[in-house]
Amino acid sequence: MTGALPPGLIIAAPRSGSGKTTVTLGLLRALVRRGLNVQPFKCGPDYIDPAFHAVASGRPSFNIDSWAMRWEHASSILGDASRGADIVVGEALMGLFDGVARPGFWGNGASADIAAKTGWPVVLVLDVSGQSQTAAAVARGFQGFRDGVTIAAVILNRAGSARHIRFATDALEAAGLSVVGALPRENAVVLPERHLGLVQAEETAELESRLDALANFIEANVNINKILSVATPGAPGAGVGSASRPPGQRIALARDAAFSFVYPHLLAGWRKAGAEILPFSPLADEAPDSSADVAWLPGGYPELHAGTLANAERFKSGLSMFARSRPVHGECGGYMVLGAGLVDSEGVRHPMAGLLGLETSFAVRKMNLGYRRAELLETCPLGSRGDILRGHEFHYATVLCSPDLPLFKLENSDCDRLQGGGGRRGLATGSFFHFIDK
The missing domain is CATH 3.40.50.880 (Class I glutamine amidotransferase (GATase) domain)
Structure with a gap:
């Protein structure tokens, strides 16, 4: 596929543990419930999150990596996977700009590489526990840090009182950043974890009901219409590529x-x-x-x-x-x-x-x-x-x-x-x- 990619966005954060996966899974299921065909993907090497993405969206989720994957191969995966999709939702890895010191094929492994290459905007998830207006300084540092990476919206996570949310929101909007949701600290919907990350999707009890509960949580606290409005078409693909010949017939x-x-x-x-x-x-x-x-x-x-x-x-x-x-x-x-x-x-x-x-x-x-x-x-x-x-x-x-x-x-x-x-x-x-x- 060499044409433009469907409208998309990337859910990212300043660091691991900020709530990216909670937002991504809840958003995927909420969008599906609206009747949309949603194509998920994961930035970087990760086996577990894509399996949850697939259940939440009803479509296979694919990994895209700037250090270990040629761009012609990555763009082919994105193009093939997103055929028929109304929107693409990617989940970043670690912090948005985190990667390794030396570049690989077309980047250093940072999720920002994928945002810059595709042109898909970033929805930044900010853990605002223990801070309020300072969240605006954190988010403002992301905007303009790298050419081609646009912070289109912010979701506050682990927010406290209405006053806490107002302080953070006012500061962010004064800095030119739109706040599209605030997730309260009291989220009873969690997914079990073990040493390599989340417990695998196939092992998670009552997964469908957990994903529906996450979607309810996102729908109650995030303006999904605003999320949809910031999604933009991705850059045209570079061509066709494949990882390797099959090891056998x-x-x-x-x-x-x-x-x-x-x-x-x-x-x-x-x-x-x-x-x-x-x-x-x-x-x-x-x-x-x-x-x-x-x-x-x-x-x-x-x-x-x-x-x-x-x-x-x-x-x-x-x-x-x-x-x-x-x-x-x-x-x-x-x-x-x-x-x-x-x-x-x-x-x-x-x-x-x-x-x-x-x-x-x-x-x-x-x-x-x-x-x-x-x-x-x-x-x-x-x-x-x-x-x-x-x-x-x-x-x-x-x-x-x-x-x-x-x-x-x-x-x-x-x-x-x-x-x-x-x-x-x-x-x-x-x-x-x-x-x-x-």
Whole structure:
């Protein structure tokens, strides 16, 4: 798609924890209830928020990233996904201008890159607890901080009394910023969380009623007509691009509560290229389809299901048989399951598939987070030897032992060489690296 994108806006904030997700989910569901076709997307690398977006809007949500994704690929995703949409609503990552020090493909990973590139205006969510008029100084600093990024409206979050709201609103409007809503502190509608963010959408009890309650909350406290009035058409797309060739014509994909971290743009790209995806559930003790060309185990929360996976003999034996003749690849959680053993948070070791020698532990957690540039040392489902891939890493596992040959030469966004370039043994490969683009 090379024409203009539909009217859109980006929900952003000065920092994480300001209420972006609450506003985004409530707004998505409220707009759908008005009969609008709403296309969501997420700025930056995130698996969990897009799954909630999809349920709230009824349309798949896609990730767009300026550091790890080529613009021609990003614009193709935006164009394809937003066909037939009346409005596009994006959710920013962290603070609006937060990114890394060195630029990637077309930016440093900041959500502001996407706002500037598309021309979609920003609705700024401000946590005004503990301040009133000072909120205007904060928001005023956002306006004009970067060329091409427009702050079109402000939503106050965690607001107190009517007097508190009036003080903040008067100051913001005097600074030329329109306040379109004020969310009170007493919001009883919350979504459960765990160490990687929100609990997954498929695990959240009574999700539909929770999303409806969020929509009620937004409708009661935000002027949605004003929100719609600030949305503007996005800049024309740059062309057609794809992340990579599919790893096979028929792809056996592990897919259940333990293996849910796979980017929608990756699956869409595989399908667009003509590949067939054959899901199977390791938690249900299912083996990969014997007719598949490749097996792919994405990330997720295998540490929460380690006992079940350890006892899934049909899955483990079927995977081992598959790997004798066809490639098997694991990302992050999938990589850990391909390993020899996983120690849970209680210190109990669970035997895994044993296709790699990796031993990991959650008894002592260590956060690993950041963009990654990876050079393939051997041909595998991700690409050919020498290919340069871009993606990210986010996990809390500690590596106890990793005796296999490395899969990558790995660098962070500062171009520092990193240890932990995954592993390869026979036709089995894996790493903590989440692939985005190349």
